[in-house]
Amino acid sequence: MRKNRRSNKKTDNIFPINIDELEARLQKEFKNSPDLSFSKYEHHGKKIAVFSIPYLVEASMIEENLLKPLLNKDIPWTTQTILDEIPLNDSETITSFQEILQKLIIGTAFVYVEQAEEVVAYLLLNKEKRSLDKAETESLVLGPKIAFTESLITNLNIVRWRIRSTDLVMEELKVGNSLPREIRIVYMKSIANEADINTMRQRIQDLDVDEIEDSAVLQQYIEDDSLSIFPQFDSTELPDRFTYAVSQGKVGVLVENSPTGFIGPSSLFSFLESTEDLYMRWGAGSFLRFIRFIAMFFSIIITPAYVAAVTYQFGIIPTQLLISIGQSRAAVPFSPIFEALLLEFLIELLREAGARLPTKVGQTMGIVGGIVIGQAAVDAGLTSNILIIFVAMSALASFTSPSYLLGTTIRVVRFPLIILAGTLGLIGIVFGLSLLIIHLIRLTSLGRPYLTPLYPFQWRDMDKVFFRLPINITNKRAKSYQPKKLIRFSGKEASKKRDIDE
Structure with a gap:
């Protein structure tokens, strides 16, 4: 042109x-x-x-x-x-x-x-980039397997191929004084809320920086609360997750030379959703979502609860289990809080080492390292075997999150809760969780409440978050994000059963 x-x-x-x-x-x-x-x-x-x-x-x-x-x-x-x-x-x-x-x-x-x-x-840009490949950080059993690449042109082609509509808008912006980088704001003109589009556009345009290294860096520049540990934009390398969010009325952003896009506004619960839930039967999809919510809470609370119970609240432990815990801790010279922090730290070391090593070596390192170090720690009297079980369960639960960013946040939150549990017992856990909930209530994403639809309460959106209904019933978009078009299709027409001769 x-x-x-x-x-x-x-x-x-x-x-x-x-x-x-x-x-x-x-x-x-x-x-x-x-x-x-x-x-x-x-x-x-x-x-x-x-x-x-x-x-x-x-x-x-x-x-x-x-x-x-x-x-x-x-x-x-x-x-x-x-x-x-x-x-x-x-x-x-x-x-x-x-x-x-x-x-x-x-x-x-x-x-x-x-x-x-x-x-x-x-x-005459040389467009030689890596070819389309499977996603590395977001694995799917069902659904499309291709991932975004570092080529913005390729990513735009994928999005346009998936959303073949003239209603799709891809606004072009340039950010960076020394190293300008192209950024695209992607949304559906007749669906996305105008306030969300304007907020996203204004925050990006107002940036006065030398360069934007990646979409993850751009998120940190424009998020509502830069001091919060919780991610406020849903980052993904899966085009189907990106385009599904855009079709629901959210605003997506793609950055040149970045293999991930991000979506806003986002809630805490959107990080626990997966497009794979849509490809399954509604019952199985609801079950998996429920498992993820339970796993998130379990991952945060299980190790601090063990520390609090063993240190202060012995009475809440069944007698037989208390005897087993006492026997396993008989040779351990450390306090429960130090023991738990040490084991959690070792788990994080194994996780980080496995992530940085080549794939096959990293997997072997994680499995063999976990078994060898765990058994050696018990034999040496550094920790109890019961705590190893709890820490391993907590680590497994954190892996159920489809979002790597939220999984990392959960693991970080666990450490201050362990310290509070070791110093104040169950009161410390309640105090820590109360501060966490207050922070989440105050947090926003593009000005939208972070705990929506739980706070403020929107019962009509519960089926978009906590469970799934049959596909022919869910004919509305999430009201919490105030899209221009709330109705996706006629529920009455979709529920009709027609024979072939009709």
Whole structure:
């Protein structure tokens, strides 16, 4: 698509200029780096320069579609004839020297006819990226397996392929003073709440930073409470999860060179949802969601509860279990709080080591390391075997979260609760959980309550969060996010059973 526009930046207009002087200016900016390719030709008595950064542009496009017609056609070249005779996509004319520098480093090739008042720019970006592959951090049994890549163009193609509607909007923004990066805000025009779109757009536009390294970094810049440990945007590398959220009225964001997108507004419960729930029968999907909620609470509370009970509240432990705990702890020289923190720390070390090692080695490291260290710790009298069972159950429960960010948050929250349980007993646990609930009640995502639909209470949205109903009954989008279109389809028509002869 030919833009064929002049730059609005007049303050650093250096044209017209001699080609040798232009080359000297560019070499000075690039510190005489060999990365800059600057070729000079003479045609019909005029000097013509073609310059670019070779590994950022398509070499075949430069040779076949630019240089060959430029040198072989027997016409006197001007800026306008170049645009007319070499009609490549994404062409424009530029007069700003700073804009030339910015576009050189994103894969633009330039053609300049000496003493012309502008330079012709062609975006010939080398799109060589990794191919589509399975998601690494979000595993699915049912449903699409492809994941986003680092190529924004590829990601946009995937989203457009999944949502084939003219209602889909992909707004383009640029963020970064030193290293500008393209960002796309994705939403359904007739469904998404206008306030959510405006809030997301305004927060991104107001950023005054040198660069955005990744979508995860962008989230931290624009989230409601940067001091909170809880993630406030749902990050995903699965296109089907991304597009499903967009179709429900949420706002998605994709960032250039990032293999993950994120969605807002999000609630705490959206991090425990999986698109796999939709692909299953409603009963199985509801059961899995219920398991995840129980696992989240279990992972947070089980180890602190053990520490509190063994340290202060002996009376709540059944007699036979209390005898077993006493026997297993007889040789342990440490207090329950130190014992629990030590074991939790070892589990985190194993988890982190397994994640950083190559896949097969990491899996072996996690299994063998857990067995060997656990057994050795019990034999050495450093910990009790009952606590190892509780810590292992707590670790397994934290893995049930579909979101890696929420799983990490749960593991971090467990440590202060263990300390409170070891110092104040069950009162400390209640105190810690109360502070946690107060924080979650105050937390928001794009201005929406983080505990919706539990707080403020929306009983009509319970089937979108805590359980699933049959697909032909759930004909409404979540009211909590106030989409423009609440009704997805006619529930009355969907419930009709028609025979083939009808």
